[in-house]
Amino acid sequence: MTSPDTTRQLELDSLRKLTEVAIALSTEKDHARLMQLILNNARQLTGADGGTLYSRNADNQLVFEIMMNDTLNIHQGGTSESSIGMPNVPLYTDAGEPNKAMVAAWAAISGETVNIPDAYHEEGFDFTGTREFDVRSGYRSQSFLTVPMYSHQDDVIGVLQLINKLSPDGALLVFDEADQQIVESLASLAAIAITKMRLIEDQAKLFESFIELMAGAVDDKSPYTGGHCRRVPELTMMLADAAAAMDHGPLQAFTMSEDDRYELRIAGWLHDCGKVTTPEYVMDKAVKLETIYDRLGLVRVRFEVLKRDLKLQLQDACLKGELTPGEVQLQYHQQAAQLDEDCEFLARCNIGGESMRKADQDRVRRIAAYRWHDAQGEELPLLSDEEVLNLTIERGTLTGDERRIINHHIVATIAMLESLPYPKHLMRVPEFAGGHHECMDGSGYPRGLTREQMSVQARVMGIADVFEALTAADRPYKKPMKLSQALNVLGRMCADHKIDPDLFQVFIEHQVYLKYADIFLDPEQIDAVDPATIPGYQPAPAT
Numbered sequence: 001m002t003s004p005d006t007t008r009q010l011e012l013d014s015l016r017k018l019t020e021v022a023i024a025l026s027t028e029k030d031h032a033r034l035m036q037l038i039l040n041n042a043r044q045l046t047g048a049d050g051g052t053l054y055s056r057n058a059d060n061q062l063v064f065e066i067m068m069n070d071t072l073n074i075h076q077g078g079t080s081e082s083s084i085g086m087p088n089v090p091l092y093t094d095a096g097e098p099n100k101a102m103v104a105a106w107a108a109i110s111g112e113t114v115n116i117p118d119a120y121h122e123e124g125f126d127f128t129g130t131r132e133f134d135v136r137s138g139y140r141s142q143s144f145l146t147v148p149m150y151s152h153q154d155d156v157i158g159v160l161q162l163i164n165k166l167s168p169d170g171a172l173l174v175f176d177e178a179d180q181q182i183v184e185s186l187a188s189l190a191a192i193a194i195t196k197m198r199l200i201e202d203q204a205k206l207f208e209s210f211i212e213l214m215a216g217a218v219d220d221k222s223p224y225t226g227g228h229c230r231r232v233p234e235l236t237m238m239l240a241d242a243a244a245a246m247d248h249g250p251l252q253a254f255t256m257s258e259d260d261r262y263e264l265r266i267a268g269w270l271h272d273c274g275k276v277t278t279p280e281y282v283m284d285k286a287v288k289l290e291t292i293y294d295r296l297g298l299v300r301v302r303f304e305v306l307k308r309d310l311k312l313q314l315q316d317a318c319l320k321g322e323l324t325p326g327e328v329q330l331q332y333h334q335q336a337a338q339l340d341e342d343c344e345f346l347a348r349c350n351i352g353g354e355s356m357r358k359a360d361q362d363r364v365r366r367i368a369a370y371r372w373h374d375a376q377g378e379e380l381p382l383l384s385d386e387e388v389l390n391l392t393i394e395r396g397t398l399t400g401d402e403r404r405i406i407n408h409h410i411v412a413t414i415a416m417l418e419s420l421p422y423p424k425h426l427m428r429v430p431e432f433a434g435g436h437h438e439c440m441d442g443s444g445y446p447r448g449l450t451r452e453q454m455s456v457q458a459r460v461m462g463i464a465d466v467f468e469a470l471t472a473a474d475r476p477y478k479k480p481m482k483l484s485q486a487l488n489v490l491g492r493m494c495a496d497h498k499i500d501p502d503l504f505q506v507f508i509e510h511q512v513y514l515k516y517a518d519i520f521l522d523p524e525q526i527d528a529v530d531p532a533t534i535p536g537y538q539p540a541p542a543t
Contacts, residue, residue, distance in 0.1 A: 017041075017044075017045060024037060024041075025037060025038070025189055025190060025192075025193035026193060026196075028193065029197070031197060032066075032077075032078050032079045033078075033079055034193060034194065034197060035053050035055075035065045035066045035077070035078050036066055036078035036079050038053060038160065038186070038190040038193075038194075039051050039052075039053045039066050039068060039078070039160070040068070041186060042160055042162055042183055042186050042187075043068070043162060045179075045182050045183070045186065046145070046162055046165055046175060046179040046182065046183060047165050047166050047167070047168075047173070048145070048162035048163060048164060048165055048166070048175075049069060049070055049071050049163060049164040049165075049166050050067075050068055050069030050070065050071070050072070050074070050162070050163040050164060051067075051068055051069075051160070051161060051162040051163060052064065052066070052067045052068075052104075052161045052163075053065045053066045053067075053158065053159075053160055053161075054089065054104055054108075054158050054159040054160075054161070055157065055158040055194075056091075056108060056156060056157050056158055056159075057088070059088075060090070060091040060092055061088035061089060061090050061091065062088060062089040062091065062104055062105060062108060062158070062159060063088050064076075064077060064084040064086050064088070065077055065078065065158075066078035066080075066084075067084055067086075069139075069163070071139065071164075072137060072139055089102055089104055089105050090105070091105050091108055091109055092109075100125075101125060101126040102125065102126065103116065103125045103127075103144060103146050103161075104146055104159045104161055106125070107146040107147065107148045107159050107161075108148055108156045108158075108159050109156075110148075111148050111150070111156055112148070113145070113146065113147045113148070113180055113183075113184060114144070114145075114146040115144070115145050115146075115175055115180055116143065116144040116145075116146075117142075117143055117174040118142050118143065118174075119131075119141055119142060119143075119144055120140075120142065127141075140164075140172070141163055141164065142163075142164055142172050143163070143164055143165050143172065143173065143174050143175055144161065144162070144163055144175075145161070145162045145165075145175040145179060145180060145183060146159060146160075146161045146162075147159070147160045147161070147180075147183050147184055147187045148187070149187045149188070149190055149191035149194070150187075150188065150191050151191055151194075151195045152192065152195055157191055157194060157195065157198075158191070158194065160183065160186075160187050160190065162175065162183065165179065207266075208266075208269075211266060211269045211270055212269060214269075214270065214273050214276075215229035215230065215269045215270070215272075215273070216229070216230075217276065218272055218273060218275045218276055221275065221276065221280065221283065227472070227474060227520075228272065228468060228469075228472065228474075229269065229271075229272055231468050231472075231520055232268055232271060232272075232461070232464050232465055232468050233265055233268030233269050233271075234268075234516070234519070234520070235464040235467060235468055235512075235516050235520075236264060236265075236267075236268040236460055236461050236464040237261065237264065237265055237268065238512050238515055238516055239460050239463060239464060239503065239506065239507055239512050240256060240261070240264055240456075240457060240460045241256075241261075242506050242507075242510040242512050243456065243460065243503060243506050244256045245510075246506065249502070249505075250502045251456070251502055251503070251506065254456050259425040262425070262426075263425060263426050263428055263429060263432070263457075264432060264457050264460075264461075266426060266429055267428075267429045267432035267433040267457070267461065268432075268433075268461060268464070270413070270417060270429065270433050271413065271432075271433040271436050271461060271465065272409065272413060273412075273413050273416055273417070273433075274408075274409040274410060274411065274412030274413030274414070274415070274416055275409045275412075275413075276412075277408070277409065277412045278405065278406060278408070278409050278412075279405065282398070282402045282405050282406060283406070285397050285398060285402065286397065287350045287351055287352065287397055288349065288350050288351075288352060288390040288391055288393050288397050289350050289387060289390055289391065290397070294350070295387065296346070296347060296350050299343070299346060299382075299383070299387070300343060300347075302372050302382055303339050303340070303342070303343040303382075305372050305373065306339055306370065306372050306382070307336050307339055309372070309373065310332060310335055310336065310339075311332055314328045314331055314332050315328065342367050342370075345360075345363065345367070346364065346367065346391060349364055349391045349392075350391065352393065352395070352396045352397035353395070353396075354395060355394060355395055356392065356393065356394045356395070361392040361394075364383075364388060364391045364392050365388060365392070367382060367383065368381055368382055368383035368387070368388045369381060369382070370382035407437070407445055407446070410434060410436075410437050410445065410446055411446045413433060413434060414430055414433075414434035414446070417429055417430035417433055417434065418430045418434075428455065428457070431455060431458060432455065432457045432458050432461060433461070434446075434447075434458075435449060435454050435455075435458030435459070435461065435462065436458065436461040436462045436464075436465045437462070437465070438454060438458070438462065439462075439497070439498045439499075440459075440497045440498060440499060440500055440501075441496075441497040441498065443498070444462075444498070451500060456500075456503070459499070459500040459503055460500075460503055462499055462500070463490070463499050463500065463503055463504065463507060466490060466493065466499065467486060467490055467507075467513065467516070470485075470486040470489055470490070471483070471486050471517070471520075471521055471525060473521075473522060473525075480521075480522070480525055481525070482524075482525045482526070482527045483513060483514070483517055483521070483525060483526055483527055483529050484527050484528065484529050484530075486513075487508070487513060487529060487534050488533075488534060488535060490504065490507075490534075490536075491504070491534040491535035491536040491537055492535045492536065493536075494535070494536030494537070495535045495536040501536065504536060504537065505537065505538065508531050508534060508537045509531075509539075513529075514526075514529075
């Protein structure tokens, strides 16, 4: 007979062990390890030879999470590499009746613990499958302790089932009342841990879905940047992972935990959220004369008016005897041809490019001085000052004012992101996302930060944003660059101290550009690249 002191010591040991388990459960973040931790400790506390942990899914089924048995050397599910090839246990029949035949199902439905001393003499439940298993394996599944796990909302979220309590010498025992109490306590702690983990996962999924929704709204706002907010995070993570894998050089101290990676990915998704404030007529400006529509059509009408007036003037001169019909025809043909050429020249200027020659800008201004008469008979210059300003844009399709409006999106992004209450592991999102237009020499915007003032992650995002823009096939004002061309542009930016040189080395050396290209670029964009010819890149010395 066990003495009172021994009994008390056993109780204290169990309580201490249960406290240790509670602490362990509260800190575990991995689902598979959590399931295994629950089952292992339940078995250790009771001396159970085996056990199974089920979770309840949305279809009212019990799903096998982990199954263990020491005698049979079984470890399936959990952290093992062996999956459980058993069907889910339905809680209700096809007719909607409670499944009273299966002990685990009944524990989940009733919410009550079921303690069975000997399954071979139990008439209330169907153990046919268990007995068939015993015949095949030579095992004897005798004592069962099946405990439901309750959430904080009093919902059964799973079932913990133990099999065959063993004495120290290996004899089969029955789970007693003390075992039942301690497993019920453990099940309650486990349910809290599982519920907490699910709530955190659900909140994270909701947060990520909202972020992707925001990024999708930005992309959907402009048909010309439809994939930008989706592609930049992918390239950002490719380059960041390559940098974190460096075991030599300036970046060898840079590492990222899973929380760090998550924080950077969130920043990548949100890096352009401020574009929701950018007017569509600026964001979608495909050609220089576009506002709500392309005004080149109006310019063409004015040229037709000029040709009409020219014809009338020449015909009037012919009626006055100042010109012969042949001279009228010749002069009209020559001058109308010049007007047509001038009109097509303006159409070509209307398309934005990498640069516009000063001679072409001067020609636009000369053409603008032509005079025409509008419907009210008022004489006007062919082009207004605002139209001249647009048609003489040196690079791209945006005027200085419009570019400032576009650039303001990063100010809006920072303001939006800094206004949010972040948990600890996301505190750097505004800094990462808000720095992708800064330059290493301090010439970027909006804050004019230098390389030393920026995190590695922000510098990573700057390269990802530029490379995606250079190779994107959905921009209205330019053709997508091939790999070699884009890398040369990026290399010149590195040589000019606009992007981080160490990260650029990683970008080329580890062929991050090619990994991205294989997924996101059209095959015709992927041409041969000779790293030795890329500006700003210094090949690693041969070893």
